[in-house]
Ligand SMILES: Nc1ncnc2c1ncn2[C@@H]1O[C@H](COP(=O)(O)OP(=O)(O)OP(=O)(O)O)[C@@H](O)[C@H]1O
């Protein structure tokens with residue numbers, strides 16, 4: 001009889017579009033997705049997490065209750081996932097939980113990165129071991145603490161004999177270049193969907209530009225694009241990582257000095273994401289580009305990427321059998337598995353850490 005090694009991955013990313021939960025079988029060399037669900041944030045908690053992602057009033061008093069409520073949501077999501085998969089807590093080896101990033105300041109004299117979520121509460125409520133706090137060990141060795149998914153991308157997508165790229169387009173976008181010689185590069189390229197989300201929220205009160213409709217209605221403004229691309233983050237060398245405390249509505253509003261219509265701004269923001277991603281991949285002459293994260297559902301963004309990266313083939317990770325919506329959550333299940341195997345989860349060449357480390361801390365029920 002086949003034996004399983006089941007891990008749960010939980011990711012709630014910078015878009016705050018909900019909590020991604022996956023059940024993954026790690027008994028095979030390539031982790032297999034067994035079940036998945038998107039658990040919604042209660043409206044008030046979403047608003048509070050969004051507020052905490054920028055400098056705001058009374059942060060500590062607000063963070064405490066927010067991280068407890070977040071853990072309760074994670075636990076409710078786990079309970080639903082187990083019910084739907086007809087499994088018990090005792091069937092699961094561990095949960096790998098990213099937590100919610102509320103601040104990421106990887107540079108300066110005192111770098112730090114906060115992923116909140118009361119992990120003791122999550123372990124207590126689920127009765128399952130939780131592995132969390134994945135970023136700070138890498139930072140203790142001088143790394144950026146991000147991106148961490150390149151190690152998983154290498155395990156899941158690398159192909160000997162060809163240069164491939166994997167692009168995650170969430171709120172922020174990050175790339176992994178998996179080279180034919182087995183080495184890996186990776187970093188955050190800048191905004192993925194976050195500025196487009198902010199803009200459509202401001203003008204149409206929608207959480208995101210569904211199907212890229214607003215971007216499709218606009219015309220690219222080359223001058224605005226060039227101005228935005230002048231931001232020093234885009235030309236900064238790797239290792240580098242960024243977040244919502246940098247690419248946010250005030251950043252965009254600072255760029256908008258002339259008269260440009262709202263739809264033209266949205267079209268240009270879409271190209272900004274595509275162009276900043278493509279500029280980073282182009283030098284490596286990759287044959288295939290696999291895209292994951294919510295950006296795969298934005299046809300204008302995918303079209304721009306294909307146009308800018310041709311002759312490389314741009315497609316969703318679905319094309320190689322890994323569900324594009326769940327790659328990040330699968331990566332955190334895999335990082336929990338890597339913790340149990342005493343296997344490093346970071347790639348020093350990516351994060352800039354002085355050494356490869358086993359990432360995470362264990363919380364026992
Ligand atoms: N149907 C759609 N049309 C257009 N855009 C979409 C669609 N579905 C999702 N998206 C975009 O994808 C985003 C969510 O992507 P994802 O869940 O990968 O982000 P995240 O994991 O929260 O962020 P990060 O990877 O930065 O942590 C949404 O905010 C939206 O901009």
Ligand SMILES: CC(=O)N[C@H]1[C@@H]2OC[C@@H](O2)[C@@H](O)[C@@H]1O[C@H](C)C(=O)O
Pocket residue numbers: 013014101104113145146147148149150168170171172173174188241242243328
């Ligand atoms: C600090 C933080 O939460 N960073 C996220 C964010 O979302 C995308 C990009 O910015 C990436 O650097 C990272 O997430 C993925 C999971 C990572 O660490 O690889």
